[in-house]
Every structure is written in C-alpha cells, then in structure tokens.
Amino acid sequence: xxxxxxxxxxxxxxxxxxxxxxxxxxxxxxxxxxxxxxxxxxxxxxxxxxxxxxxxxxxxxxxxxxxxxxxxxxxxxxxxxxxxxxxxxxxxxxxxxxxxxxxxxxxxxxxxxxxxxxxxxxxxxxxxxxxxxxxxxxxxxxxxxxxxxxxxxxxxxxxxxxxxxxxxxxxxxxxxxxxxxxxxxxxxxxxxxxxxxxxxxxxxxxxxxxxxxxxxxxxxxxxxxxxxxxxxxxxxxxxxxxxxxxxxxxxxxxxxxxxxxxxxxxxxxxxxxxxxxxxxxxxxxxxxxxxxxxxxxxxxxxxxxxxxxxxxxxxxxxxxxxxxxxxxxxxxxxxxxxxxxxxxxxxxxxxxxxxxxxxxxxxxxxxxxx
Amino acid sequence: xxxxxxxxxxxxxxxxxxxxxxxxxxxxxxxxxxxxxxxxxxxxxxxxxxxxxxxxxxxxxxxxxxxxxxxxxxxxxxxxxxxxxxxxxxxxxxxxxxxxxxxxxxxxxxxxxxxxxxxxxxxxxxxxxxxxxxxxxxxxxxxxxxxxxxxxxxxxxxxxxxxxxxxxxxxxxxxxxxxxxxxxxxxxxxxxxxxxxxxxxxxxxxxxxxxxxxxxxxxxxxxxxxxxxxxxxxxxxxxxxxxxxxxxxxxxxxxxxxxxxxxxxxxxxxxxxxxxxxxxxxxxxxxxxxxxxxxxxxxxxxxxxxxxxxxxxxxxxxxxxxxxxxxxxxxxxxxxxxxxxxxxxxxxxxxxxxxxxxxxxxxxxxxxxx
Ligand SMILES: CC(C)[C@H](C(=O)O)[C@@H](O)C(=O)O
Ligand SMILES: CC(C)[C@H](C(=O)O)[C@@H](O)C(=O)O
Numbered sequence: 146x147x148x149x150x151x152x153x154x155x156x157x158x159x160x161x162x163x164x165x166x167x168x169x170x171x172x173x174x175x176x177x178x179x180x181x182x183x184x185x186x187x188x189x190x191x192x193x194x195x196x197x198x199x200x201x202x203x204x205x206x207x208x209x210x211x212x213x214x215x216x217x218x219x220x221x222x223x224x225x226x227x228x229x230x231x232x233x234x235x236x237x238x239x240x241x242x243x244x245x246x247x248x249x250x251x252x253x254x255x256x257x258x259x260x261x262x263x264x265x266x267x268x269x270x271x272x273x274x275x276x277x278x279x280x281x282x283x284x285x286x287x288x289x290x291x292x293x294x295x296x297x298x299x300x301x302x303x304x305x306x307x308x309x310x311x312x313x314x315x316x317x318x319x320x321x322x323x324x325x326x327x328x329x330x331x332x333x334x335x336x337x338x339x340x341x342x343x344x345x346x347x348x349x350x351x352x353x354x355x356x357x358x359x360x361x362x363x364x365x366x367x368x369x370x371x372x373x374x375x376x377x378x379x380x381x382x383x384x385x386x387x388x389x390x391x392x393x394x395x396x397x398x399x400x401x402x403x404x405x406x407x408x409x410x411x412x413x414x415x416x417x418x419x420x421x422x423x424x425x426x427x428x429x430x431x432x433x434x435x436x437x438x439x440x441x442x443x444x445x446x447x448x449x450x451x452x453x454x455x456x457x458x459x460x461x462x463x464x465x466x467x468x469x470x471x472x473x474x475x476x477x478x479x480x481x482x483x484x485x486x487x488x489x490x491x492x493x494x495x496x497x498x499x500x501x502x503x504x505x506x507x508x509x510x511x512x513x514x515x
Numbered sequence: 516x517x518x519x520x521x522x523x524x525x526x527x528x529x530x531x532x533x534x535x536x537x538x539x540x541x542x543x544x545x546x547x548x549x550x551x552x553x554x555x556x557x558x559x560x561x562x563x564x565x566x567x568x569x570x571x572x573x574x575x576x577x578x579x580x581x582x583x584x585x586x587x588x589x590x591x592x593x594x595x596x597x598x599x600x601x602x603x604x605x606x607x608x609x610x611x612x613x614x615x616x617x618x619x620x621x622x623x624x625x626x627x628x629x630x631x632x633x634x635x636x637x638x639x640x641x642x643x644x645x646x647x648x649x650x651x652x653x654x655x656x657x658x659x660x661x662x663x664x665x666x667x668x669x670x671x672x673x674x675x676x677x678x679x680x681x682x683x684x685x686x687x688x689x690x691x692x693x694x695x696x697x698x699x700x701x702x703x704x705x706x707x708x709x710x711x712x713x714x715x716x717x718x719x720x721x722x723x724x725x726x727x728x729x730x731x732x733x734x735x736x737x738x739x740x741x742x743x744x745x746x747x748x749x750x751x752x753x754x755x756x757x758x759x760x761x762x763x764x765x766x767x768x769x770x771x772x773x774x775x776x777x778x779x780x781x782x783x784x785x786x787x788x789x790x791x792x793x794x795x796x797x798x799x800x801x802x803x804x805x806x807x808x809x810x811x812x813x814x815x816x817x818x819x820x821x822x823x824x825x826x827x828x829x830x831x832x833x834x835x836x837x838x839x840x841x842x843x844x845x846x847x848x849x850x851x852x853x854x855x856x857x858x859x860x861x862x863x864x865x866x867x868x869x870x871x872x873x874x875x876x877x878x879x880x881x882x883x884x885x
Contacts, residue, residue, distance in 0.1 A: 221715075235715045265640045265754055286656075286683060287716050294718050297686055305687025305729070309722030312682055313656060316667055317675025343770070345591075345605045346657050348664050352679030359675070379775040380783075383753065384635055400713070401771055405749040413750075 148181045149467045150212040154189040154205070157225075157234060158440025159450035159504075160218020166452035166508030167216065167459050170476065173512045178472060185212070189241070190220030190234035190440075200237030209241055213425075214466035215433040216459060217241070219440035242282050245431045247420035248319065249326035250282040250399065251461075252437060254386070254406035257415060259484040263495055264411030266383075271409055276389045277334065278406055279327040280399025281319065282420055285349075287396045289314035313349050315395065320356035326421065327393035328365035335390035337369040341378040341398055353395060375402065382406055403437070413438050414451030414492045417458035419465055432466045434458040444491075448503035451490040453480055456511060479514035483507070486514075518551045519837045520582040524559040524575070527595075527604060528810025529820035529874075530588020536822035536878030537586065537829050540846065543882045548842060555582070559611070560590030560604035560810075570607030579611055583795075584836035585803040586829060587611070589810035612652050615801045617790035618689065619696035620652040620769065621831075622807060624756070624776035627785060629854045633865055634781030636753075641779055646759045647704065648776055649697040650769025651689065652790055655719075657766045659684035683719050685765065690726035696791065697763035698735035705760030707739040711748040711768055723765060745772065752776055773807075783808050784821030784862045787828035789835055802836045804828040814861075818873035821860040823850055826881060849884035853877070856884075 151171075155161040174180045187193075187205045194200050200220070209215050220234040230236075241247070256264065256274035264271045289312030297308040324340070331338045340357040342350035354372050361370040373381065375398045381388060382402065386409050394402060407416050416438070422431030436454030444450060457480060464473035488510050489499035502510065521541075525531040544550045557563075557575045564570050570590070579585050590604040600606075611617070626634065626644035634641045659682030667678040694710070701708045710727040712720035724742055731740040743751065745768045751758060752772065756779050764772060777786050786808070792801035806824030814820060827850060834843035858880050859869035872880065 230718065230721060233715060239716065265636050267635060267637055270635045289680075292718055294722050300686070303686040303688040304691055305726060307687040307722060307726075308684060309717075309719035310659075310682065310684050311717045311719045312680065314678060314680050316670070316673040316679075317677040318673040321674055343767070345603060346609065347679075347681045348600065348662050349679035349681045351600060352664050352677060356675060356677075376770045376774040379749070379771040380778040383775055383778040397713070397767075398771070400746045401749040401768070404746040405753055405775060408750040408753040 146181055148183045150183040150214070151185070151462070152208055152212040152215045153184060153186045154215060154217045155186070155192070156190040156218040156220045156440065157192055157222045158219055158442045158445045160220070160440060162446070162448070162450045162504050163436065163452040163455040164216070164218050166504060166511070167455050169508045169512050170456055170459060170515070173515050174472065177515070180469070180472070189217060189237045191222055191225040193237055194225065194228065194232055194234065198232070200232055200234050201240045206240065206244060209245060213427070213429065214462045215241065216455070216462060217433055217435040218455065219436065219438065221440050222442040239287065241433060242420060243288060245433065246283055246422045247431060247433055248281060248283045249323050249421045250280040251330070251419040251421065252278040252280060252403040252407065252416070254278065254403070254410050254416065256410040257412060257481070257484060260412045260415070260493060262497065263493070264409060266409055271386065271411070274386055274410060276386060276406060277330060277391045278399060278403040279323060279330060279391060279393045280403055281323045281395045284315055284319045285396035286311050286313040313347070313397070315349050315352060317352060317356045320353050321360050324357045324360040324393060325364065327391050328360065328368050331368050331391040336367070337390035339371045339373055339389055339392050341373050341375045341392060341394040341402065343375050344372070345374055357393065378402055379405060382409065407437050412493065413454070414490065415453050415457065417454055417461050419458070419461040421465060429466050429468065432462065434462045448505065449491040450504045451492050452504050452508050456480065475515065479511050482514045483510045516551055518553045520553040520584070521832070522578055522582045522585045523554060523556045524585060525556070525562070525588040526560040526590045526810065527562055527592045528589050528812050528815045530590070530810060532816070532818070532820045532874050533806065533822040533825040534586070534588050536874060536881070537825050539878045539882050540826055540829060540885070543885050544842065547885070550839070550842070559587060559607045561592055561595040563607055564595065564598065564602055564604065569602055570604050571610050576610065576614060579615060583797070583799065584832045585611065586832060587803055587805040588825065589806065589808065591810050592812040609657065611803060612790060613658060615792055615803065616653055617792045617801060617803055618651060618653045619693050619791045620650040621700070621789040621791065622648040622650060622773040622777065622786070624648065624773070624780050624786065626780040627782060627851070627854060630782045630785070630863060632867065633863070634779060636779055641756065641781070644756055644780060646756060646776060647700060647761045648769060648773040649693060649700060649761060649763045650773055651693045651765045654685055654689045655766035656681050656683040683717070683767070685719050685722060687722060687726045690723050691730050694727045694730040694763060695734065697761050698730065698738050701738050701761040706737070707760035709741045709743055709759055709762050711743050711745045711762060711764040711772065713745050714742070715744055727763065748772055749775060752779065777807050782863065783824070784860065785823050785827065787824055787831050789828070789831040791835060799836050799838065802832065804832045818875065819861040820874045821862050822874050822878050826850065845885065849881050852884045853880045
C-alpha cells in the first residue's frame with residue numbers, strides 16, 4: 146500500500162487551529178478510505194524563531210525536501226513585527242518556496258454560490274466566478290540581487306542619506322516554465338490564458354510578454370492567449386472578473402492581483418493555494434499547500450477561525466501530490482454540502498444567518514459530511 | 516492682470532476630442548470671469564512620434580518646463596504597440612514626469628452619487644467614497660538602473676538564454692518629499708495617511724516605511740499614520756475602500772492600486788489626476804494634469820468619449836497651479852449639476868437612463884451650467 150508523506154507546518158496565529166481540523170479530515174480518509182498518510186509536524190515562522198532563532202531551521206528545510214507534500218498554516222504576527230528582516234517569519238516561507246523551487250503558485254479565486262452575498266461586489270458580477278491565478282513564486286523582485294539598504298554618502302541632495310534597492314530579474318527560462326504550467330492548467334479549464342506585466346514601462350515585462358508568447362506559439366497554439374498591462378488587470382478584476390480564465394503573472398504582480406481576486410469572492414477564509422515545483426522521482430511535483438488567508442492574530446485562539454481554506458488546501462494536495470483526484474472531489478463536495486446546509490464560522494455569518502459554529506465544529510461537520 | 520500659461524498636449528486616441536471640450540471651458544472663464552490664459556498646444560505620444568520620430572521632442576519638453584501648467588490628454592494606441600521600447604508613446608509621458616520632476620501624483624477616487632450604481636461594487640460599499648492616492652511618480656522601478664534585456668550566455672540552465680532586469684531604487688529623500696506631500700494633503704482632508712509597501716519582502720519597502728514614519732514623527736505628528744502591505748492594500752480597497760483617507764505609495768504599487776481604486780468608483784471617465792513637482796519661482800508647483808482614463812482607441816472619433824475627467828483635470832489646474840480654488844469649485848459644481856440633471860455620455864448610460872449626449876454636447880452642457 147502506498148503511504149503518502151505529508152509535512153505539516155502550522156506556523157503562527159490561527160495556523161495551529163485550522164491545522165487541527167485538517168488532522169481530523171486526514172484521520173477520516175485513513176479510517177474510511179483505506180489511505181495511509183505518514184504525517185509529521187514541524188515549526189515555521191515566528192514559532193520556529195521562538196525555538197531556534199530562525200524562521201525555518203535547516204533540519205525542517207531538509208524534511209520539507211524529502212516529503213511528498215508540505216501543508217503550511219500561516220506565518221507572522223505583531224510579536225515578530227520588529228525582528229530583523231533576515232529572521233522575520235516571512236523569510237521561513239520564502240526559503241521554503243525558493244529552496245524547493247516552487248515556481249508555480251496556483252491561486253484559485255472561486256465564488257461559492259452560498260456565499261456570493263459576502264462579496265463587496267454585486268452578486269451578478271461575481272456569482273459563479275472561477276478564475277485561477279498562476280503566480281511565479283521563486284524569482285522576480287522578491288529574490289533578485291543586488292538588494293538592501295545602504296548609505297548614499299556622496300549624494301548631498303539625498304536628505305536622509307540612504308538608498309533602498311531591490312532587483313526585478315527574470316530569465317527567459319523562469320518565465321517559460323511558469324507559462325507552461327499556466328497553459329497546461331488552462332487546457333483542463335476554459336483554455337484561455339491572460340498574461341499580465343508592465344511591458345510598457347519595464348524591460349523585464351517585455352521579456353515576460355515575449356517568452357509567454359513564444360511558449361504559446363511553439364507549444365500551446367491551441368490555447369487562447371492575451372496580454373494585459375497589470376494596472377489594467379487590477380482594473381478589470383474589479384470591473385468584470387469573469388472575463389478571465391487563467392491569469393499568469395510575475396511574483397510581485399501576482400501577490401497583489403491574487404489578493405485582490407481573492408477578496409472579490411468575499412470569502413477569504415475559503416481559499417486554498419498550491420505551490421508547485423519540478424517533478425520528483427515519483428513523477429509528482431514538489432509541492433506546498435497553504436490557505437490564502439494570513440495568521441489573523443486578531444482572532445487567534447478564540448475558535449473563530451475558518452478551517453475551510455486549509456482543508457481545501459489539503460484537497461489540492463490530494464489532487465496534485467497524491468494523484469487522488471476522486472478523493473479531492475469528495476472532500477470538496479463535503480465542504481459544499483456543509484455550506485449549503487448553512488453551517489457558518491464567524492467570518493461567514495451574514496444577514497441571512499445560518500448555524501454559527503466554531504473552528505472545531507466546522508471541522509466536525511465536514512468530517513460528518515464526508 | 517495675471518496671465519496663466521497652459522500647455523495643452525492632447526496626445527492620441529480620444530485625447531484631442533476631450534481636449535476640445537476643455538477649450539470651451541477655458542473660453543468661458545476668459546469671457547465671464549475676466550481670466551486670461553495663454554494657451555499653447557503641442558504633440559506628445561504617438562502623435563509626436565508620427566511627426567518627429569520621438570514621443571516627445573526636445574522643443575516640446577522645453578515648452579513644458581516653461582509654463583505654469585501642462586494639461587495632457589492620453590497617449591498610446593494599437594498603431595504604436597510594436598514600436599521599439601525607446602520610442603513608445605509612454606516614453607513621452609515618462610520623460611515629462613521625470614524631467615519636470617513631478618514626484619507627487621494625486622489620484623482622487625471619488626464616487627459621484629449620481630453614478631454610484633455604475634460601480635461593480637455594492638452601492639453601500641462605495642457611496643460617498645472619497646479617497647486620494649498619492650503615488651510617487653519619478654523614481655522606483657520605472658526609472659531605476661540597471662535595466663534592460665540581455666543575453667545570459669554563461670547559464671546553460673536558462674532555456675531561452677536571456678535575462679530581463681529592472682531596478683527598484685528609492686532614496687530616503689525621494690520618499691520623504693512625497694510623504695510630505697501626502698501629509699500636507701491629508702491635513703486638508705480627513706487627516707489620515709496610510710502608507711503601502713512590501714516591507715515584509717523588499718528592503719526598499721523597509722526604507723519606505725521608515726522614512727514615511729520619520730517624516731510623520733518629526734513633522735506631522737498630528738496626522739494619523741498607518742502602514743499596510745500593498746497586497747493587503749489591494750484587498751482592503753476591494754473590501755472596504757472607505758476606510759482610507761489618503762494613501763501614499765510608490766510608483767509601481769501606485770500604478771496598480773490607483774487603477775483599482777479608480778475602477779471602484781465605476782466612472783473612470785470622471786476621474787482627473789494631478790502630478791506635482793517642486794515650487795517654481797512663482798511659488799506654485801511644477802504641474803501636469805491628466806485624466807486617469809487612457810486613449811481609448813476603440814471609441815476614438817465617434818463622439819462617445821466622456822470629457823469630464825479632462826475637464827476636472829483642468830479644475831485641478833485652477834486649484835493647484837493658478838491658485839483659483841473658487842473657480843475650481845465653480846467648475847466642479849457645474850459638472851455635478853450636469854450629472855444631477857441626468858446628462859450622460861455613453862459610458863455613463865445605465866439602466867436608469869438619462870439624456871444621452873455626445874462628447875461635444877457634454878462640453879456644451881457644462882459650459883451652460885457654469
Ligand atoms: C507573507 C508574504 C511574504 C507573502 C508574499 O508576499 O508572497 C504573502 O503575501 C503571500 O502572498 O503568500
Ligand atoms: C501609460 C503608462 C506609462 C502609465 C504608467 O504606468 O504610469 C499609466 O498606466 C499611468 O498610470 O499613468
């Protein structure tokens with residue numbers, strides 16, 4: 146029997162709370178579907194800093210490299226806001242992304258029908274919304290060198306005397322591989338890709354546009370490709386998000402655009418993500434899964450967190466890392482059923498009411514629906 | 516009598532059409548308010564390229580430097596999409612911003628009551644919205660060196676063999692001056708500034724945060740200052756835009772965030788902008804005004820363009836460049852009256868109907884309302 150390995154990194158804030166519910170779900174699959182998971186757990190972010198003085202230890206990094214999939218909760222919190230840049234909780238997350246080479250970040254923005262009224266957008270603009278943002282995750286201005294803050298001594302005109310630098314740097318190969326990921330995914334969906342950059346002001350954007358076009362013309366001529374400036378993309382996401390199927394964009398634009406897209410759905414507590422790398426020996430990609438929401442320090446420890454985003458992230462692991470698409474479908478249907486039944490964590494409680502539940506009760510309901 | 520100099524650069528697409536309506540408005544102020552404008556006109560963008568082979572000639576640049584204010588229509592169009600980067604229409608605009616050193620780009624996002632239903636957001640989320648985005652406009656990744664696309668020959672792993680580079684670079688002085696502009700403006704409004712960056716992943720963002728905080732603590736302790744990561748900013752603009760008063764952010768984030776904010780209002784054809792630099796000999800800032808909308812090649816020459824954004828940009832010139840605040844108010848009230856009367860260009864025509872008018876008729880109505 147195959148044993149599926151999973152490293153759980155709950156992280157900070159509500160991370161541990163939502164992860165406890167995923168554990169219940171894993172238990173259900175083991176008991177009822179004859180699956181076997183080898184689950185281990187470790188520290189990341191502020192939690193790792195508290196113990197090791199770094200937001201991700203080398204030992205944890207090595208474990209992450211050796212498993213089929215990593216499931217991460219969330220990192221960060223006010224306690225860590227004033228740490229030095231090099232040991233901030235986020236650095237743990239960024240190290241995982243970079244060293245596992247997880248170049249394709251999949252962020253579905255889906256509007257659940259039962260929750261469409263939660264959006265700040267009109268129902269008819271977002272109902273049925275189902276777009277997928279593929280964000281490049283291991284390069285660009287997040288990682289480019291040179292970077293840093295230094296003295297600008299020979300510039301008397303610079304009041305304050307410092308300069309801060311980051312470098313946006315993309316190779317054609319980095320662009321091509323994430324473009325391929327986007328085209329592959331589009332073929333399984335609406336077969337349309339919109340690539341976003343600022344080719345009108347940035348040369349790295351010109352390279353981005355040209356390489357995405359090259360991959361299209363040479364390898365995916367059957368997929369419909371369009372290009373859009375990222376500022377217009379931000380506008381169009383607000384104006385009419387359903388015009389998109391798959392959006393592919395760089396690390397920094399992807400950060401802003403995917404967050405805006407997530408918020409369109411009105412239910413941030415519902416949205417999972419997957420970060421995929423190159424295939425491993427078993428043919429499945431290196432992978433890390435995480436909810437789109439953050440560590441939410443304001444509600445930590447109150448039983449208010451919505452575990453669905455993390456549970457749906459595990460569903461993505463079932464699909465992409467374990468090749469268990471049918472089980473992923475089953476889990477997603479269970480979540481839909483619970484929502485249709487009106488079961489609601491605090492963040493999902495609207496004027497239409499519903500049955501209020503805690504984090505833990507939501508987990509139980511989903512297990513029951515399985 | 517003071518004569519106010521104005522250089523009009525209609526540019527491309529609908530630029531010339533909307534500018535013709537501004538000319539009517541200027542004429543009204545000359546005839547009825549005893550004001551005297553010295554209006555000249557020149558080429559920018561594709562129109563300049565067609566004539567001179569560059570998107571902004573040195574002669575035009577010199578004229579822009581010598582006037583009290585520049586009013587620009589819009590640049591760009593499909594005809595110019597495949598031009599070399601160095602002569603694209605946008606380069607004309609960027610050269611004006613850079614050489615006039617227009618570091619503070621003011622982008623009000625206001626939701627006009629008569630038009631609130633045009634927003635893709637719910638009326639109760641955007642009604643009464645009145646935020647001001649102050650975007651740094653002369654530095655950052657738009658202008659930083661090194662930049663360009665070059666061969667990456669010694670890297671066999673780079674399929675495609677090229678690399679594209681841009682540099683995000685900010686000096687403390689550049690950050691401080693735009694922060695001061697934001698704090699000054701906040702004092703005349705809601706007295707709150709929210710600064711946005713990615714200090715969690717970019718050192719230039721850390722410098723941004725520290726310098727804005729420094730200006731606050733040393734010079735504007737009376738203004739309320741908060742900091743937000745730009746991705747969260749994109750979310751919060753969608754979720755609850757009215758939480759903001761003034762937002763200050765860098766060139767690239769400002770590009771995306773201000774476009775998203777503009778779209779929230781549902782009436783892009785209504786939104787003006789001002790780009791301000793250092794004070795000139797007369798004490799008024801160097802200044803360029805332009806509508807937020809683009810050149811709209813799809814409706815060019817059809818009498819469908821909405822001239823209001825350009826007319827309101829002229830109102831901003833009255834206020835900021837000519838110190839004619841009362842006349843600016845008068846013009847803004849005239850626009851509001853025309854809207855309240857149900858006069859509508861094509862872009863403002865909604866289910867509730869109204870009196871459909873052409874670009875030129877809208878200009879006439881506004882003049883009549885003055
Ligand atoms: C926490 C932070 C480093 C991260 C990012 O900027 O990528 C987050 O915003 C995300 O989108 O996953
Ligand atoms: C036309 C383009 C160069 C410009 C920019 O990116 O700044 C535009 O999008 C704007 O916001 O004024």
